[in-house]
Amino acid sequence: MIFKKGNITASIDVLINDLGVPASFESIKSYTLACLQGSNDTTTEVIIPILFVVANDMGPDSVIEYKHSFSVEVAKDIVFNLNRAYKTANLKFVLTNKISATSTDSGGVIGIDTTPFVDSLPNPMGLPIHYSVATEGFRASTENGNRKPTIGVHQEDFLDLLKNTVDINSILTIVLVSALNNTHLGGTPIFPLSQGPYPGTDRPSVGFLPFYSLTDGNQSILGINYENSNITVPTYEGGAGHRHMIYVNLIGSMLGLLPTYVSDYASLKGDTGLAECNDTGCVSTGGAGDCMSDITPYVGETTLWSTLLLDNAESHASTCGDTAHPTLTGHYVSGDNVMSLRVDMRRSIWSPAQISFIRGSLATTGSPWNSFASTALEYTTIPVIEEVDPCAEVVRASVVRIYTEKTQDMSLEASSILAIIKKIQLLCNNILNR
Amino acid sequence: MALDLRLEVHTTDDCRNLVIEDVTGNYSEDNLGGWGTINIYPYKEDISIDISVQAYMGTSENITIHEGTFSLDTFQGFMFTPSEESFKGFKLSIPAETFNQELGISSELSTLDDTLYQVNIRVYALNDLTDMHGEYTMPFKNTCMTSALVSKTLSSINLLADDCEEDALEKALLAKSLLESLEN
Numbered sequence: 001m002i003f004k005k006g007n008i009t010a011s012i013d014v015l016i017n018d019l020g021v022p023a024s025f026e027s028i029k030s031y032t033l034a035c036l037q038g039s040n041d042t043t044t045e046v047i048i049p050i051l052f053v054v055a056n057d058m059g060p061d062s063v064i065e066y067k068h069s070f071s072v073e074v075a076k077d078i079v080f081n082l083n084r085a086y087k088t089a090n091l092k093f094v095l096t097n098k099i100s101a102t103s104t105d106s107g108g109v110i111g112i113d114t115t116p117f118v119d120s121l122p123n124p125m126g127l128p129i130h131y132s133v134a135t136e137g138f139r140a141s142t143e144n145g146n147r148k149p150t151i152g153v154h155q156e157d158f159l160d161l162l163k164n165t166v167d168i169n170s171i172l173t174i175v176l177v178s179a180l181n182n183t184h185l186g187g188t189p190i191f192p193l194s195q196g197p198y199p200g201t202d203r204p205s206v207g208f209l210p211f212y213s214l215t216d217g218n219q220s221i222l223g224i225n226y227e228n229s230n231i232t233v234p235t236y237e238g239g240a241g242h243r244h245m246i247y248v249n250l251i252g253s254m255l256g257l258l259p260t261y262v263s264d265y266a267s268l269k270g271d272t273g274l275a276e277c278n279d280t281g282c283v284s285t286g287g288a289g290d291c292m293s294d295i296t297p298y299v300g301e302t303t304l305w306s307t308l309l310l311d312n313a314e315s316h317a318s319t320c321g322d323t324a325h326p327t328l329t330g331h332y333v334s335g336d337n338v339m340s341l342r343v344d345m346r347r348s349i350w351s352p353a354q355i356s357f358i359r360g361s362l363a364t365t366g367s368p369w370n371s372f373a374s375t376a377l378e379y380t381t382i383p384v385i386e387e388v389d390p391c392a393e394v395v396r397a398s399v400v401r402i403y404t405e406k407t408q409d410m411s412l413e414a415s416s417i418l419a420i421i422k423k424i425q426l427l428c429n430n431i432l433n434r
Numbered sequence: 435m436a437l438d439l440r441l442e443v444h445t446t447d448d449c450r451n452l453v454i455e456d457v458t459g460n461y462s463e464d465n466l467g468g469w470g471t472i473n474i475y476p477y478k479e480d481i482s483i484d485i486s487v488q489a490y491m492g493t494s495e496n497i498t499i500h501e502g503t504f505s506l507d508t509f510q511g512f513m514f515t516p517s518e519e520s521f522k523g524f525k526l527s528i529p530a531e532t533f534n535q536e537l538g539i540s541s542e543l544s545t546l547d548d549t550l551y552q553v554n555i556r557v558y559a560l561n562d563l564t565d566m567h568g569e570y571t572m573p574f575k576n577t578c579m580t581s582a583l584v585s586k587t588l589s590s591i592n593l594l595a596d597d598c599e600e601d602a603l604e605k606a607l608l609a610k611s612l613l614e615s616l617e618n
Contacts, residue, residue, distance in 0.1 A: 414490030
């Protein structure tokens with residue numbers, strides 16, 4: 001389970017924050033109920049145009065020197081992982097061929113210089129503190145409560161620029177950034193590894209993925225170097241080899257695969273420590289970030305989830321136990337929440353409920369995913385993404401470099417050609433000199 | 435599909451310049467190896483392109499291979515590109531003197547030697563030869579001067595003259611036939 005302890009994404013924090021706003025709450029509720037209806041069509045492949053924006057600090061302490069070709073290579077790798085993970089839901093992500101309806105940009109990946117968005121805020125003592133991207137990181141989180149205020153790159157200004165540049169309502173946009181703000185969950189500040197809004201809110205469907213959440217290979221391709229940046233790079237418990245799961249979870253959270261409970265759960269009224277509830281429902285706060293046993297669990301049909309998660313033995317998977325269903329033979333009650341994402345390094349394990357929710361999201365008119373899918377042909381012309389397995393790093397490297405046509409020794413052909421040329425010259429010179 | 439580079443190589447009509455032209459084209463459904471989209475984009479700020487040429491010089495009995503490399507960054511003065519930002523569709527035109535100098539060929543001619551050439555293009559990340567994105571090699575038979583010679587020979591024959599001219603015509607046609615066999 002990826003969302004255990006909540007420290008893999010700030011999406012839950014953002015969702016909880018939005019659910020605290022009555023208008024957002026109603027919007028999320030409406031959206032979630034609509035998606036829960038599912039869709040009659042679960043088999044048609046749906047294309048989602050996707051664009052990666054590299055937030056590129058041009059300062060001397062930048063962690064990246066933007067190179068378009070390198071970024072495209074990384075984008076293709078992320079897209080490959082997404083397509084592999086979402087294949088069972090028949091979702092296919094394709095890099096855009098343009099960034100807006102009127103643009104001539106090639107799309108797929110663009111770089112944006114974030115230097116103009118560096119923010120400077122006074123501290124409570126009145127002494128000005130200059131925050132820079134280099135020292136504070138790209139701060140994508142919003143100001144809220146006891147969190148640190150927005151510093152570094154101002155998210156709203158950046159999003160305004162993005163709105164004017166990219167058709168973000170038609171293109172799923174993922175911004176690669178230096179770092180995200182710290183966030184608090186269960187009272188402990190943590191480093192979120194990704195952030196994306198729940199789709200029912202009016203937030204732009206723009207995801208943020210810090211460079212440190214990329215796989216080591218992708219960081220290497222991009223030349224990521226935090227040494228001079230003063231940014232604390234969090235450690236991902238899942239291990240470097242599993243880090244691409246973060247991409248999958250970011251998209252999952254933006255699809256709405258988070259444990260929201262917007263229907264009326266009378267038994268959960270009040271603050272249980274595991275969920276914040278009001279008259280209309282509850283939302284998981286994660287409590288200590290562990291199992292959500294008080295909330296409707298997922299009932300598996302035949303297989304223990306834990307046995308499907310390859311990294312379970314390394315304690316990176318769910319620690320919430322699966323137990324045999326008390327009455328249904330061959331069924332198991334998961335300690336995880338019904339909407340919790342479950343992916344391992346080789347496959348996605350979407351529950352039928354999750355697939356139904358995803359397809360429902362695509363079918364819900366007005367949802368961002370419905371918009372992405374309905375305008376996909378306008379922004380993509382690529383029928384097939386290169387099917388190369390990026391997990392097989394060695395194989396992939398050789399595939400990339402295998403198209404060399406070696407220079408050959410053509411001495412024999414040259415000898416023949418020179419002989420013919422000589423013969424022609426002799427014939428002609430004899431005639432001309434006669 | 436990886437970047438599938440394509441070149442056209444020819445000489446100028448006066449045989450004084452070797453012209454190497456990129457005809458890879460943009461990526462499309464019909465050109466999966468084209469520039470951009472899922473393949474690398476040809477932006478000058480992102481990639482470097484080297485063109486190496488081997489020239490097979492000498493006689494049919496004694497061949498010497500001369501080789502030289504033309505980095506498009508270094509030889510941008512000899513290059514035309516439709517767009518300032520991109521290498522796509524570049525046309526590199528190298529004068530014979532420069533060409534011979536780079537390949538170490540001793541020649542007093544201001545034209546390119548008629549012989550076999552092998553042209554190799556390599557595309558790699560900017561200034562990083564370890565990060566190759568594409569490579570393509572093609573042979574080029576230069577017959578420019580020989581072709582001009584055959585034309586001159588044919589035009590010198592007086593078809594209304596005596597039997598000797600018939601013999602000359604026969605030889606000229608043989609030369610033309612041999613030339614065509616080379617060009618094909």
